[in-house]
Amino acid sequence: xxxxxxxxxxxxxxxxxxxxxxxxxxxxxxxxxxxxxxxxxxxxxxxxxxxxxxxxxxxxxxxxxxxxxxxxxxxxxxxxxxxxxxxxxxxxxxxxxxxxxxxxxxxxxxxxxxxxxxxxxxxxxxxxxxxxxxxxxxxxxxxxxxxxxxxxxxxxxxxxxxxxxxxxxxxxxxxxxxxxxxxxxxxxxxxxxxxxxxxxxxxxxxxxxxxxxxxxxxxxxxxxxxxxxxxxxxxxxxxxxxxxxxxxxxxxxxxxxxxxxxxxxxxxxxxxxxxxxxxxxxxxxxxxxxxxxxxxxxxxxxxxxxxxxxxxxxxxxxxxxxxxxxxxxxxxxxxxxxxxxxxxxxxxxxxxxxxxxxxxxxxxxxxxxxxxxxxxxxxxxxxxxxxxxxxxxxxxxxxxxxxxxxxxxxxxxxxxxxxxxxxxxxxxxxxxxxxxxxxxxx
Numbered sequence: 055x056x057x058x059x060x061x062x063x064x065x066x067x068x069x070x071x072x073x074x075x076x077x078x079x080x081x082x083x084x085x086x087x088x089x090x091x092x093x094x095x096x097x098x099x100x101x102x103x104x105x106x107x108x109x110x111x112x113x114x115x116x117x118x119x120x121x122x123x124x125x126x127x128x129x130x131x132x133x134x135x136x137x138x139x140x141x142x143x144x145x146x147x148x149x150x151x152x153x154x155x156x157x158x159x160x161x162x163x164x165x166x167x168x169x170x171x172x173x174x175x176x177x178x179x180x181x182x183x184x185x186x187x188x189x190x191x192x193x194x195x196x197x198x199x200x201x202x203x204x205x206x207x208x209x210x211x212x213x214x215x216x217x218x219x220x221x222x223x224x225x226x227x228x229x230x231x232x233x234x235x236x237x238x239x240x241x242x243x244x245x246x247x248x249x250x251x252x253x254x255x256x257x258x259x260x261x262x263x264x265x266x267x268x269x270x271x272x273x274x275x276x277x278x279x280x281x282x283x284x285x286x287x288x289x290x291x292x293x294x295x296x297x298x299x300x301x302x303x304x305x306x307x308x309x310x311x312x313x314x315x316x317x318x319x320x321x322x323x324x325x326x327x328x329x330x331x332x333x334x335x336x337x338x339x340x341x342x343x344x345x346x347x348x349x350x351x352x353x354x355x356x357x358x359x360x361x362x363x364x365x366x367x368x369x370x371x372x373x374x375x376x377x378x379x380x381x382x383x384x385x386x387x388x389x390x391x392x393x394x395x396x397x398x399x400x401x402x403x404x405x406x407x408x409x410x411x412x413x414x415x416x417x418x419x420x421x422x423x424x425x426x427x428x429x430x431x432x433x434x435x436x437x438x439x440x441x442x443x444x445x446x447x448x449x450x451x452x453x454x455x456x457x458x459x460x461x462x463x464x465x466x467x468x469x470x471x472x473x474x475x476x477x478x479x480x481x482x483x484x485x486x487x488x489x490x491x492x493x494x495x496x
Contacts (some may be wrong), residue, residue, distance in 0.1 A: 060100040061085040062092040075160055089117055097125040100101050101291040107134035115145050119341055122149035129170035139190050146205030147234050152351040189371050192366035203355045208234035213352045216328040218357030220475040221405030224328040232284040239283025244276050247289040248477030256313045265314025277310045280323035291331035298343045305349050360402040367398045374410050378417055387420045392427040400432050403458055404473035453488035464492035
């Protein structure tokens with residue numbers, strides 16, 4: 055049986071080209087040029103709707119909820135010439151199955167249509183609750199793919215593992231998933247590398263009064279604090295092996311046992327974890343449980359480093375300058391073209407977090423004038439590609455990266471911690487572990 059396809063597109067030439075393409079493949083095709091026609095045609099229950107964003111009488115994305123009501127079993131694929139992460143997330147959240155960018159490449163469109171049809175019927179989407187989080191910024195294909203994964207992940211209660219280098223925005227992604235999930239409880243974040251050794255279990259699972267010296271009263275853990283919400287476990291690769299077993303039990307059985315207690319406490323929270331490490335490589339080395347790694351990566355979202363999406367750097371520069379200038383209660387200074395070229399050319403081992411720190415320093419120096427290239431203070435060398443040094447272990451890579459950040463900050467540990475996204479105690483442990491040199495301390 056052939057599929058019924060509705061094309062909502064006001065560009066007559068494109069609509070005709072798409073019609074011929076899909077009719078050649080056995081589809082029954084109807085085309086309409088505007089929102090009004092789309093709503094009328096949707097009552098005929100098509101199997102698939104290709105929906106343009108910019109239409110003569112409105113925005114295609116605003117039609118999605120009504121199209122979903124009129125044709126609940128239809129797959130909806132948005133077509134847009136605007137690279138907008140928030141639009142992509144919202145479109146999928148409102149019920150779109152997928153989206154594709156113009157100019158349309160027929161081979162990619164066909165693949166998208168095939169996948170969309172395979173996923174019918176679309177499930178109901180959650181409307182995001184009020185509240186703002188720091189947005190993802192970018193128009194690169196990599197970041198648009200991330201935005202799609204965020205929207206699809208928000209529909210599920212499955213555990214999510216967010217991977218990527220330090221400073222790429224893993225917590226922002228976790229907060230967006232929570233925001234679009236519709237969960238009524240809070241977003242609770244825990245940095246597993248920032249908690250003093252020996253207190254991690256109490257922090258996660260809570261403790262009873264008298265469980266240890268200083269436990270003068272019972273305290274709920276982060277699992278309980280995140281009831282009906284989302285628990286974000288950052289730097290999950292730093293969690294000690296004994297606690298990994300207890301975390302696995304909490305995930306599988308949805309219960310926790312407070313330190314010093316004999317009872318189990320039921321919990322209901324969605325867990326999102328993040329790491330800059332390869333958990334399965336850690337498992338092969340014996341420092342991470344393989345069964346926990348599998349349990350955490352039901353859905354995986356990888357954030358690309360900034361050097362792999364240089365086209366996003368100018369957008370990030372402007373957004374970060376506006377945000378930082380507002381925080382400093384001063385106008386946004388102009389950016390000299392040479393300064394922008396210098397920023398775009400850098401490899402950013404500390405990613406967006408490092409870029410924000412560099413721009414903050416430049417803003418301080420600029421005072422009431424423009425930001426010039428001389429005010430852009432960059433240190434360190436580009437990170438080597440994996441192929442340049444294929445025999446490095448993860449520890450060797452981490453040691454080199456931390457040393458580069460320490461050199462970049464001139465030994466300023468607070469700044470190094472901000473770039474690396476770890477606590478001061480965690481940084482001190484790694485300095486001792488790898489025997490690193492701290493500039494200015496010798």
